[in-house]
């Protein structure tokens with residue numbers, strides 16, 4: 001057990017001593033990310049004061065409009081992770097693997113990240129976040145390629161996110177449970193505020209973008225319609241719905257009070273050849289690691305997210321994650337018919 005109020009820096013060092021195979025580098029990577037998130041928290045809290053809202057007038061590799069803050073936060077993450085503790089980086093906002101400048105020593109960790117998740121919410125002042133995943137670089141590889149990143153989610157050594165909401169909260173797992181750290185802006189430290197967080201196994205709250213309902217597969221149609229039928233229906237209880245359009249905010253709510261978050265496959269995506277909305281390497285895998293470490297479940301509705309063998313840096317997957325018993329029900333509807 002750790003003392004509530006322990007700084008993230010102290011926590012990481014204590015964890016590192018216990019974490020088999022971790023080197024001093026491991027704690028340095030986490031501290032680099034912590035520094036980046038403190039900077040991003042300051043930027044998001046200033047918004048229009050420093051002219052960081054609005055569109056950048058460009059598209060990312062996903063063909064999505066980039067917000068100014070997508071690019072700014074990506075630069076903050078690159079700068080923080082170019083301090084000799086990483087081997088290479090991959091980001092939602094960069095087409096290819098980012099290889100560090102030659103003069104920078106190489107570390108042993110690969111980091112994938114979504115520098116600003118839910119970025120469409122920036123302009124309307126709704127919570128956004130940074131998501132990150134850390135995997136080991138193959139031994140002896142000095143300039144990793146995308147092939148070196150193609151590791152299933154089960155190989156992650158750490159994953160986390162920082163939610164920029166009313167308070168900035170860093171949520172971290174190193175494979176031994178989930179801990180939450182709240183940023184104390186007066187002292188500039190993330191302080192341990194919740195330890196060994198667990199997701200309730202049952203829930204009455206679902207999160208899905210219902211505007212896509214007509215495109216969903218039949219099992220998903222069935223599941224949501226049963227939720228909407230409430231206590232008069234087969235579920236025998238009323239449900240509440242939430243949709244923040246920021247995955248980090250949805251998952252944080254689920255870690256805090258339970259729930260199920262769903263971004264399913266749909267027929268509209270199939271027409272465009274897409275395999276889902278959310279990206280495996282820097283959204284589904286890190287969030288799946290956190291949810292599983294908190295006792296929840298993370299599936300595509302057909303298979304465990306963390307067991308998917310990646311084939312592309314920006315590969316998309318369907319996502320169903322949260323309260324274990326609810327996710328199991330959804331998976332059953334999709335696999336037992």
Ligand SMILES: O=P(O)(O)OC[C@H]1O[C@](O)(COP(=O)(O)O)[C@@H](O)[C@@H]1O
Pocket residue numbers: 092114116117118119120209245246247248
């Ligand atoms: O806009 P939609 O279709 O509701 O999708 C919302 C989802 O898209 C995302 O914003 C995608 O992430 P980015 O903002 O990083 O592209 C998720 O955070 C969120 O859950």
Ligand SMILES: [Mg+2]
Pocket residue numbers: 114116117118247283
């Ligand atoms: Mg995202």
Ligand SMILES: [Mg+2]
Pocket residue numbers: 070092114115116117118119
């Ligand atoms: Mg993003």
